[in-house]
Amino acid sequence: MSSGVVSGPGPRVGMALLSMDDDGGLEPFYADLLAGLEEELDRHDGTVFLHVVPDLDAEILAYRRWADEGLVDAVVVSDLVDGDPRQAVCAQLGLPAVHIGGDPASGEWVVDYDNAGAMRAAVEHLTGLGHRDIGWVSGPQRYRHTRARATAFAEAVAAAGGQGLRREGDYGAGSGASLTGELLDAAPRPTAVVYDNDLMAVAGVREVLRRGLRVPQDVSILAWDDSANSRICHPPLSVVSRDVHELGVLTAGLLLRAVGGGTPVVETPPVAQVVARASTAAVGDEPHHPRIRAS
Structure with a gap:
């Protein structure tokens, strides 16, 4: 470059x-x-x-x-x-x-x-694991791709009989950590959280662990886009992969x-595909073995 x-x-x-x-x-x-x-x-x-x-x-x-x-x-x-x-x-x-x-x-x-299709795949992966209270730390609302994801998120969660809770971030790790904290303080607390990029997701994992909770046993984490950050995170992040x-x-x-x-x-x-790693699991279960599921 x-x-x-x-x-x-x-x-x-x-x-x-x-x-x-x-x-x-x-x-x-x-x-x-x-x-x-x-x-x-x-x-x-x-x-x-x-x-x-x-x-x-x-x-x-x-x-x-x-x-x-x-x-x-x-x-x-x-x-x-x-x-x-x-x-x-x-x-x-x-x-x-x-x-x-x-x-x-x-x-x-x-x-x-296809941002809407990718978000549907993300939510369907989590609802397929039994999650019904799902959080989302999004990118800025001003972007067209964020709004496309927002519509798909709401529709996919509702279709599964669930409840979605969104917080708007700025793609930075700081917003990932602080907004994860807000989601964890909500009632009911989400059992899974989707993040619009890997930086916010990695920060979200750290915030979950800082509070004495476990990933994925207490909170499943799903990040947007595969990356080195996603793969070296502990636990490795499940991702919406393109x-x-x-x-x-x-x-x-x-x-x-x-x-x-x-x-x-x-x-x-x-x-896009959902690549399942150790950061997502069925509600109440230990992590499942990694798998790949196409949208």
Whole structure:
């Protein structure tokens, strides 16, 4: 991944990110995404320009500067919100853009990830283990993907005759710990909790253990996205698994086609899977052996 622009024969791609972890580094999702993006672009002598911004306005300013100075040939747009201005800005600037999680009906270059289907798979995994009181530590409500997950969470829990309890986090470990504490203080206390990323989930495990409870015997934990954090956690985390590296490769393929002047298309990555590890178990039981279940 380039820390700046390197002029070369291949396409130059810009990506401005708001999401950071508590230590000022990249959220693991984006680290994996960028690794796949860079790998594919490298095959075409391309480069990636990563720029961290404090808010959406600063991101748009970066787009304008990149376009005015001819620094990039295309951009990756992520974490879309309702009425998102970035599509119109990119069109105005003549800057090709690939929208991760964009609207398939928009007529733009879109990588369409089924957040609702993945959340249903997560809830069905837990209700299949007998959990009916299920907590969820979500990402920010402003994001379209969070709202898609919210609708699916409520519907899937209700369909199982359960009760869902949500707390809105910011993807950082600090919010994961504090919001887990709020869920554990609720009555009834959730017997399982879903987290929208691995950083919040690992912090949630620590908070459960700090209170003298056990994972998964007292509280089952299910994280979003497989990662090194998920695998080395004790106990290892059950996850909603999507190949984020391959998502980056797929995004790069669309970028190459967009820079080449192709007609916008929608690409759909493979469906998510629930990978069951030691952090989830049936209510009242010891942990089950790991297994994989497709959504």
